[in-house]
Amino acid sequence: MRRFALRIAAMAALFCGQPFQPEALAWHDKTHLSVAEAAGFELWYSSAAPDVAKSKEMFEPFEKPNHFCNNTANQPVTPEMVMKQAGSYNKPCDDEGHLYGAIIGSVREYQAASRTGKYANYPLVYCAHYCGDLSMPLHNTPYDDFNKKRHSTNDGIIEESVRGNIAKIRKMMRPPVIRSEADLAKEIAAVAESARQLGIKMRQENRNMSVEEAYAQIARSASLFKAILTWTGQEAPGAEPPAKTAASN
């Protein structure tokens, strides 16, 4: 099976015309769980799962570019840049990454599944995860030597303390109001730009994130995801989410 998976991954890499790259890292698992729990997401305990899915080699070419945007041109992140990536969700062959579009794409998947009455919460699990990645400075800046050298350390800056600090994150949260996809694109751009600016500062000062900077970043992620939950929940006021059935497994 592993050989089969490797062959699929190698074929995808060949198809992409790109070298098969090792797995990119992200906030560590407990940090992702805490973002989703602080936002009040029912399935918070699954929000590290997209990294689990990404770790399977046959899925990596498709899932990995959903987790970062290298922004090699060092452009300020705008709502237009976010919307330009929206059609790239789950598309392989993208070394630059399309994290911003993945948030829009996962919300669209949730909305489409909700309209058909299907169990729709799994796309929101992906959305919770991508909202977490969005505030990580090294997921929004070029994958250069600085990024490679410091990525793992910065992914884990608050990993040991974060599960005991949900109340602290909640106190720091300022959820925006989202009423449309255009609002969502604007808020994604704002969080991404905050992360990009912090990434620039870290490079200038040749240092890691401080603990307080990391908490401020994940509070931004949690605020955005809470706003998404409020917005998408308002689409069908009072409706009970359909129960998960065997057919939806």
Ligand SMILES: [Zn+2]
């Ligand atoms: Zn990730």
